[in-house]
Every structure is written in C-alpha cells, then in structure tokens.
Amino acid sequence: MMELIDSTSSSESPTMTESSVPAISAGDGPLKMTTRNVDVFYGDKQAINDVSIDVTMDNVTAFIGPSGCGKSTFLRCLNRMNDTIPIAKVTGEITLEGEDIYAPKMDVVQLRARVGMVFQKPNPFPKSIYDNIAYGPRIHGLASTKEDLDNIVETSLQRAGLWREVQDRLQDSGTALSGGQQQRLCIARAIAVDPEVILMDEPCSALDPIATAKIEELIHELRGKYAIVIVTHNMQQAARVSQRTAFFHLGTLVEYGVTSDIFTNPTQEKTRDYITGRYG
C-alpha cells in the first residue's frame, strides 16, 4: 500500500510543480516570507516535496489538506521549530524579508521572536497570566521599566481580545482559564514579542464553536498588523479567515491561490475532490 502511494506521488510530482502557483502578483501587499523548492526529510522519509509559497503581509494564508499531508511540518519550517527534531532535514530556500532563515548567521532565537507561533493545544506556562505575556518581552529585553512591561501586557491582551475578561485577575494562573481563553492568551503571548509573522498550527482544533468563532474574529482583526499563516483541517474555517489558501497532499503542494478561487473553481482534480469531501 505504501509503495503504491509513493509511486503515484512521485510520478505525479513533476506535473504538480508546474501547476503550483509559486508567486503572488503585486498588489497583494508586500512580500513577507518566501519559500522556494523546500524539501523536508525525517531520516529517509520525505515529508515535504518541493514546496514554493509566498506569504504576504496583508493576507491570511491558510494551509489545508488531509491529516499527515505535511502542512504542519511545512509551517514549522517557517520558524525553524523543526530544528528541535534531530532527524529532520530541511533543504531549499526560506526567506524572511529577503534574509535566508536557514543561513548560518541567522539567529534562531531572534527568528522565533520575529515569527511567532500558536500551537494546536493551548499551552500557557503554569504561571500567572501577567507572567505568561511578560515572559517574551523579558527574555528579549523589550521593556526597560515596569510601566513599559505593564503597557506591553495590556496592549497584547487587548489585541488578543482577552483584556476585559482578565484585567482584574492578572495574577491568576494562566492554566486556570478556559480552553478558548488559554488559546487567546497564547496568541497574546506571541503578540507581546512584537512579531512580524504569526504561525498558527490548527489553533481551534481543541476548542468549542464559540471559542473558535472568537479566535477567527481575532484573526480578522490581526490581519494587516501581522502576516498570518494558519494551518487548519477545517475547510470552512480556511474559507472564512483566509485570503490565500494552499492545498497540500502527501507532502506536495497541489494548489495555491486566492481562497475564493480555490473553493469555487479549483484547477486541480485533487483539490476539487478534497473540498467537496470525497476524501480527507
């Protein structure tokens, strides 16, 4: 069975590379991140095959695809979180503002501050709400005085839409919040270090519909302030929150384009099958 899948994917990959849309026309806002011919290997297994995508400032970019298609793996290349897996190897070129992020002189710690990340499961630190937000600015030295830090905490929580709910209990534990609040706390924590890009890895998969709606609303509000890339297996969510959608299948980028086009008029058979629910 595995051999069958491997052989089909490798035989199809040349045509896919041709048909994928690597660049986005001007007028879509300034380019933030570019990726060219990115391959990711876990040991001998190839997880990502020749992916080229541009991330722009003004658009929310969604990665969709069935489970195990490599969308999360690819997302984790954008802030080098894959570095923590010893057997992972990334080739190709990924740039942030024209800088190669895999270049030896790139400081990973700074990169991850500039490219923030929100994870699938809300993972606040077992500390107070205040300390959760203040941790990033503290380690990066972004606040020189207590007032500065208070200010950063307040604006970050406001941007994440959590300020009203927690302003009276900043010293309570972050883990005591509800799941949706925890996830917004994590978004606030990412915002607090003033990133340029925010990566979200299925941020709503552990949340109920009301909390999900709040996060989606928040993504709308944050659009334009930060370049946002969101991985989701919920196609309706991709359609609701994103302006650009990339469809991944078996480690390859099948189709990338304007979200409305992908959902109404996909150019690839596989994309059509997936969004109409024939598999996935």
Added chain:
Amino acid sequence: MNSTATFAEERNPTDWQGDAMQKRIRKRYAAERRFKALGLGAIILSAGFLAFLLIVMVGNGLRGFTQTELPVEIDFPAMTGGAAASQFEGANGQANLRTLGVRDIVNTSVQIQYGEEGTELFSAGGWQAVSAAILNNPKIVETKTTLYLPAESEIDVAYKSDGSASAEQKVTELGDKLSTGFNKNFLFNSDATDPMQVGIWGALKGSLITMFITLIIAFPIGVLSALYLEEYAPKNRFTDLIEVSINNLAAVPSIIFGLLGLAVFLNLFGLPRSAALVGGLTLALMTMPVIVISGRNAVKAVPPSIREAALGIGASQMQVVFHHVLPLALPGILTGTIIGMARALGETAPLLMIGMRAFIATPPSGIVEPATVLPVQIFLWSDEVNRGFVEKTSAAIIVLLLFLLTMNALAIYLRNRFETRW
C-alpha cells in the same frame, strides 16, 4: 443462508441463571475476596513488623536518654578552703576550676558518705557534672550543696532493668537513694569508653557535615547531568552507554563505593583518613546515580508543549531549561534526592572502608577533622561488650530515625512548595 441457520441452531441462548453460570460467578467473587484478604494480610503483617520494631526500639532506647543518679552532698566552703564565686565567672573560670581539683573534692565527699569503696558506685567521669554545675552557677561554691551524680554503668543497668547479680545487690542496698534523671551527656557528649559518659553529639555533627557535603556535591552534579542528558545530549550509542552505566552505578553495592573512595580520595588524592569530607565525597558518588535517574524521569515528564511554547516565543535552549523545565521537574528531582540522601544517611559499609570507624571522642569542627556518623556509631556501640551500651545503641537509633524524619519532612515541605498547580 444454510450455514447461518445451523449456526443459530448450534448456539443455545446463554443461560445467565443456570447452575454453571452461578458457580462461575461465585468463583469470581471468591477469588476477589481471597485477593483482598491476602492484600490486607500483607499490610497487617508489615505494619506489625514496623510496630514491633518501633516498640522495641523506643522501649530500649528511651532508657538511654535517662541516667541513674546518686545524691552527693558537697561542703564546698570546707573543701575548697573558701573559694569565692567570682573566681569561676567569666573567661578565667575554666582555668581556676582546673586548679581547684574538683575531682578530688568529689571523691572525698563520696567517700565520706558512701565509705571507702564509695567511688566505685559512681561513673568515673561523674565529677565533670560538678564542674559543669559550678560553671553554670558559681554561687554554689560558697554553700553546702547536694548534687546528683551519675551512678556506675552496671548499677545503672541493674536499676533500670536486669543487671548482674552483684550490681542488683548494690541496687537493693542503696534502695531509694537511687533515682533517674535526664541524661544530658547523651545529647552533648561524644563517644567514650564509659557508657555513662557517651553521647551522640559527635556522630550527629559528623552526619550533618557528611550529608551537607554529599548534598552540595551530588545534587548539582546529578541535576545538571540529568538536564544535559535529557535536553542537550544527542541520542546515540554513546549516550545509551552512559545511561546503562548510570543505571548500573545505582545498583552497585555500597561497599564497592567505599573501596573506590579508599583508592581515589585517600590513596590517590591523599585526603585525611576518617574525615567527613571523604565520607561525603564517597556517599556523593553513591547518591549521584539515584539523583540522575530520578531527575531524568522528572525532566522527561515535563510536557513537551511547554518547551515548544517557550521555544516558539524565542527562548534559547538554556532559557527553556532553566525557566521552564527545571522548575517543573524540581518536585520530582527532590523526591529522588530524598531517597538518595536517606540511603546515604543510613550507609555504614562504604564509610568503614575509608576509616570512619575510629574512636572519635571530640565532635569534628571542620570537614577534614576525624569524624564519625550515626550509623557507624550505632555499629560500633552494638559491638561493645559493656551492657550499658545496649540502651545507648537503641537511643542512637532513635536519634538516627528522628534525623531521617526531619530530613524527609524538610524535603517534602520543599517539594510541596515548588509543586505547580496545573
């Protein structure tokens, strides 16, 4: 179709009320009851053993904290030729006391009251109690005072429990002159040849110093090793080898560590024999693998999502480890440290190898001075011929157990303080 029809015919409906089923159910309940009874029996048995041990220990040991005393009336003004109280105050008090000849004064007083052989009723070092009393309250040298001095060891044993025939006879003769009082010597003295004069303080202090050295060496090295192995070291054959070696080290008999300490610290480095420093280093070698193993497990148990969260906002590896992983792993690490330290506290064999079985009559005042520790002291006393040492041995065991309890209570308190509520 045909086959399913026969299947349905073959399989009779399950008879839940039938005899066979009822029997099976009864059997199941019986097995359950048997298992419960066995478990309860095991608990009762072990609790019984523990209670027996404690009762015997406390029953024998509490007597070690008391001493049999005889009253001696000392007419200081007559004996000393009119010494003034002021002579024994301040810095010169000790020196003046030495010239006074307290020992002779006491012996003379005893002979007046108990006859020529009277001194044999008293512990040889008993006069020191008089010196202490004078230093404590110099006023008594201007008066005629009755002091209670410790009786001789055999009389002590005979009075408190069963002693030798001659001692029992003396006890009967002395009658109600004998009484028991709190034995201060036992808490503040060190080892001695006379069981009435022995004390636990030297061994207790030795144990404290040794444990302190063990802790400051084994804890940081063990914790850092655990953190490095879990968070930094690549997973390859070499680190596997290290892991296996550490696991083996934790299981090595303690006397082997004693030999190692003897070969390395004494013979190679030339450190002083019988010193708390060497004992602490040797026990640190023994404790470290336990701390490393429990530390690794505690570090492993920290959820990876916390590491990702910290890495995701740009914390460096070291910041992740020291700001997040270590605080969350600390309760688990402390639990392992308690176990390791408790084992080290009770360890005798490796310390015998490095010469800590010497007769130490003065408490150590530094890490390189000759010292002994509680378990070794217990071992040495248990070997004594003099019957007076039996209760002292039990009393020392009580002190060791109290030390252990205090140490564990402290560690559990610390662990609970650092425990994070999720």
